[in-house]
Amino acid sequence: MKKRYLLTPGPTMISPDTLLEMAKPIIHHRAPEFIPIMEEVREGLKYLFGTKNEVLIFASSGTGAMEGAVTNTLSPGDKALVVDSGKFGERWNNICKAYGVNARVIKVEWGKAVDPAEIKKALDQEPDIKAVMIQASETSTGVMHPTKDIADIVKNYENTILIVDGITGVGVFPLPMDEWGIDVLVTGSQKALMLPPGLAFAGLSDKAWKFVETSKLPKFYFDFKKELKNIKDNQTAYTPAVSLIIGLRDVLRSMKEEGLENIYKRHESLAKATREAMKAIGLKLFAPESPSNAVTAVYAPEGMDAGKIVKFCRDRLNVTITGGQDQAKGKIFRIAHLGYYDRFDIIVAVSAIEFALKSLGHPFEFGAGVKKAMEILAE
Amino acid sequence: MKKRYLLTPGPTMISPDTLLEMAKPIIHHRAPEFIPIMEEVREGLKYLFGTKNEVLIFASSGTGAMEGAVTNTLSPGDKALVVDSGKFGERWNNICKAYGVNARVIKVEWGKAVDPAEIKKALDQEPDIKAVMIQASETSTGVMHPTKDIADIVKNYENTILIVDGITGVGVFPLPMDEWGIDVLVTGSQKALMLPPGLAFAGLSDKAWKFVETSKLPKFYFDFKKELKNIKDNQTAYTPAVSLIIGLRDVLRSMKEEGLENIYKRHESLAKATREAMKAIGLKLFAPESPSNAVTAVYAPEGMDAGKIVKFCRDRLNVTITGGQDQAKGKIFRIAHLGYYDRFDIIVAVSAIEFALKSLGHPFEFGAGVKKAMEILAE
Numbered sequence: 001m002k003k004r005y006l007l008t009p010g011p012t013m014i015s016p017d018t019l020l021e022m023a024k025p026i027i028h029h030r031a032p033e034f035i036p037i038m039e040e041v042r043e044g045l046k047y048l049f050g051t052k053n054e055v056l057i058f059a060s061s062g063t064g065a066m067e068g069a070v071t072n073t074l075s076p077g078d079k080a081l082v083v084d085s086g087k088f089g090e091r092w093n094n095i096c097k098a099y100g101v102n103a104r105v106i107k108v109e110w111g112k113a114v115d116p117a118e119i120k121k122a123l124d125q126e127p128d129i130k131a132v133m134i135q136a137s138e139t140s141t142g143v144m145h146p147t148k149d150i151a152d153i154v155k156n157y158e159n160t161i162l163i164v165d166g167i168t169g170v171g172v173f174p175l176p177m178d179e180w181g182i183d184v185l186v187t188g189s190q191k192a193l194m195l196p197p198g199l200a201f202a203g204l205s206d207k208a209w210k211f212v213e214t215s216k217l218p219k220f221y222f223d224f225k226k227e228l229k230n231i232k233d234n235q236t237a238y239t240p241a242v243s244l245i246i247g248l249r250d251v252l253r254s255m256k257e258e259g260l261e262n263i264y265k266r267h268e269s270l271a272k273a274t275r276e277a278m279k280a281i282g283l284k285l286f287a288p289e290s291p292s293n294a295v296t297a298v299y300a301p302e303g304m305d306a307g308k309i310v311k312f313c314r315d316r317l318n319v320t321i322t323g324g325q326d327q328a329k330g331k332i333f334r335i336a337h338l339g340y341y342d343r344f345d346i347i348v349a350v351s352a353i354e355f356a357l358k359s360l361g362h363p364f365e366f367g368a369g370v371k372k373a374m375e376i377l378a379e
Numbered sequence: 380m381k382k383r384y385l386l387t388p389g390p391t392m393i394s395p396d397t398l399l400e401m402a403k404p405i406i407h408h409r410a411p412e413f414i415p416i417m418e419e420v421r422e423g424l425k426y427l428f429g430t431k432n433e434v435l436i437f438a439s440s441g442t443g444a445m446e447g448a449v450t451n452t453l454s455p456g457d458k459a460l461v462v463d464s465g466k467f468g469e470r471w472n473n474i475c476k477a478y479g480v481n482a483r484v485i486k487v488e489w490g491k492a493v494d495p496a497e498i499k500k501a502l503d504q505e506p507d508i509k510a511v512m513i514q515a516s517e518t519s520t521g522v523m524h525p526t527k528d529i530a531d532i533v534k535n536y537e538n539t540i541l542i543v544d545g546i547t548g549v550g551v552f553p554l555p556m557d558e559w560g561i562d563v564l565v566t567g568s569q570k571a572l573m574l575p576p577g578l579a580f581a582g583l584s585d586k587a588w589k590f591v592e593t594s595k596l597p598k599f600y601f602d603f604k605k606e607l608k609n610i611k612d613n614q615t616a617y618t619p620a621v622s623l624i625i626g627l628r629d630v631l632r633s634m635k636e637e638g639l640e641n642i643y644k645r646h647e648s649l650a651k652a653t654r655e656a657m658k659a660i661g662l663k664l665f666a667p668e669s670p671s672n673a674v675t676a677v678y679a680p681e682g683m684d685a686g687k688i689v690k691f692c693r694d695r696l697n698v699t700i701t702g703g704q705d706q707a708k709g710k711i712f713r714i715a716h717l718g719y720y721d722r723f724d725i726i727v728a729v730s731a732i733e734f735a736l737k738s739l740g741h742p743f744e745f746g747a748g749v750k751k752a753m754e755i756l757a758e
Contacts, residue, residue, distance in 0.1 A: 004404065004406075006404070006405065006406070006407060008407050008409075010618060011405045011406075011407060011408070011618070011621055013404070013405070014404070014405050016404075019402040019403075019404070020402055022401070022402065022622075023398040023399055023401065023402035024398075025383065025385070025392070025393070025395075025398070026385065026390045026392070026393050026575055027383075027385070027390075028385060028387050028390060028699050028701075029390070029576075030387075030701070031693070031699055032693075058439075059438070059439050059440045059443075059576060059577050060437075060438050060439045060443065060600065061438045061600075061617040061618040061619075061620075062617075062618070063599075063600055063617040063618075064438075064439065064443075064600045064617075067599045067600045094599070095599050098597050098598065098599040098602075099597045099599070100597065188618070190618060190621075196405055196620065196621055196622040196623075197408075197438060197618040197619065197620050197621055198438050198577045198620035198622075198623060217597075218477050218478045218479065218596075218597065219477065220442075220446045220473070220474050220477040220478070221439065221440075221442055221443045221446045221601070222600070223477075238440040238441075238442040238443075239389065239390070239440040239441070239442075239567070239569060239576040240440075240576065241440075241575065241576050241577035241620075242390055242569075242575055242576055243401075243575040243577075244575070244577060314410065314411075320407050320410055322407075322409070
């Protein structure tokens with residue numbers, strides 16, 4: 001018997017109820033029965049994004065909406081300020097390069113969060129920076145950046161917008177667009193939204209929509225203006241991923257029922273339990289100062305290849321966690337705790353790590369991690 | 380009780396077996412168990428596209444792959460020759476416009492196929508045309524264009540490639556890329572591939588890959604070179620639509636089992652039965668000369684709004700067919716017959732039209748359409 005546990009930062013686990021909802025016979029997106037689905041989904045997305053504006057829906061991975069955030073607000077040669085603290089920060093830079101946007105990069109050491117003062121300094125030095133691009137949560141390092149503090153700075157610059165990759169942020173911790181002044185917020189379906197990959201989302205502030213009016217970068221499939229026009233008619237510009245949108249209605253309903261505040265608290269508690277458990281068995285966190293509640297990155301014990309822990313968990317325990325990417329490869333492993341997770345998933349994750357370390361001959365107090373996690377999760 | 384019949388040219392019906400396959404717990408795209416799935420899918424797509432080269436897979440609607448076909452082969456200011464014979468021909472033109480490709484358009488009357496001689500004439504007049512863009516099957520009019528004849532022409536021009544939108548062509552009638560010399564062939568999941576919308580595909584000839592090397596149009600999400608590199612490792616550049624790819628393995632298996640020749644024959648027979656049935660009840664076909672085996676477009680009886688037939692079928696019979704778009708709106712209705720269709724679906728479709736016409740007071744020999752369809756389907 002093989003019971004599988006998927007504990008990666010995307011794709012994340014999906015409720016069997018949602019899976020079966022999506023397995024129902026498909027309907028046509030121009031049929032009248034699709035309209036109330038879209039109406040409900042639009043309202044749910046506004047609630048999730050904390051915005052009065054429409055949230056656009058694309059059939060793509062999250063990266064598609066990231067590309068759209070750039071191509072719909074900027075023009076060739078525009079200056080952007082990119083925070084690069086990991087693999088997904090690099091992606092902002094690569095998108096800028098592909099489209100001829102002049103990106104000034106703030107390099108942040110992997111595992112650390114950006115200092116908002118650096119952003120203020122850059123904007124004061126180069127007031128022609130049109131957009132600041134950050135990750136709310138950098139998935140590759142498990143860092144949460146101070147989005148609110150950055151928004152507080154950027155909103156003072158009339159000709160600059162803040163573009164936030166919320167792919168492992170939205171639905172994990174608060175990112176209320178309108179309240180904080182986030183101008184573009186992007187996410188994907190396979191993270192806290194508890195769906196298969198294949199949907200991407202983008203919310204825009206009024207300020208960002210003004211940038212769209214003057215943007216000259218080319219776009220077609222990810223054309224935000226065309227999508228805005230369509231979504232107001234409960235449609236999308238091109239054939240939507242119908243079954244995923246039906247799943248989306250299902251998860252947005254359950255998120256509304258649980259309530260965003262409770263969802264954020266749940267993630268906080270699961271993340272804290274994971275971090276403290278890792279410390280209790282003597283492991284060092286990769287991002288101790290500003291950890292993301294989406295994913296915990298942990299150093300392998302000194303002298304041990306982190307890949308061995310990931311492999312043991314997968315091959316021997318049927319527990320899928322992930323290793324580090326690029327420069328963190330072999331050094332860290334990552335345990336996700338976003339989306340369809342409850343306390344028992346954390347207990348599974350922590351005990352799997354303990355089983356792995358024990359088998360790999362690492363000396364530590366066996367059971368101490370799970371005990372610590374349980375203490376926190378009992379609260 | 381409401382039993383629903385979805386007879387539109389996308390989304391098309393999905394086998395319950397495939398739906399349940401996709402409803403299984405999701406797996407991680409970097410996990411070892413995803414590798415054999417991708418390996419099988421790659422082989423299946425090569426078989427379907429009739430090519431030795433890789434077929435790229437995107438999480439998007441078909442339009443995304445159409446955009447990619449343009450942005451990955453051309454450069455700003457390049458000349459293209461676009462056949463515009465309906466809504467999807469227009470789309471080629473719109474994509475060219477969005478990216479600064481200089482499109483010369485051959486306008487073809489809706490309902491008619493392009494004359495290949497016109498393409499030869501244009502290429503001889505303007506030898507700097509870099510790409511010819513056509514639809515194999517124009518979904519909005521039910522026309523099949525002579526792809527093979529056009530390929531026979533274009534392959535004589537060393538500096539010109541043929542880009543074919545096969546969104547309602549691939550898996551319906553033969554479009555063997557390598558044998559015919561199609562340079563870029565694009566399709567989507569929600570047509571003959573019998574899946575929900577959300578996947579797009581692009582196959583490229585060696586000649587097209589050479590164009591990719593010199594192409595200077597910007598691209599990021601739909602970057603063919605990056606995808607080619609990834610697919611050889613059984614991956615995609617960005618998170619793939621995992622559940623749809625698992626469904627894809629399922630449908631490709633069943634297509635291989637049925638065999639492409641049999642699939643094409645089945646579509647031919649279903650399409651012929653539909654066309655002859657419509658004629659038997661005195662209706663005129665919209666594309667009598669070069670009909671596509673994917674979808675049959677039919678004129679409503681004179682003086683009757685075609686929308687009324689569509690509405691009656693939907694609201695009273697739970698049968699979803701589609702009307703005309705743009706200039707054909709109100710004039711025609713369209714019955715699809717591509718993908719997960721057998722003879723009884725055609726009998727349902729034809730009888731639904733007969734029920735509708737009778738109720739709407741149109742005089743005709745009731746039952747004549749179904750009888751005609753049955754005669755053909757008995758063969």
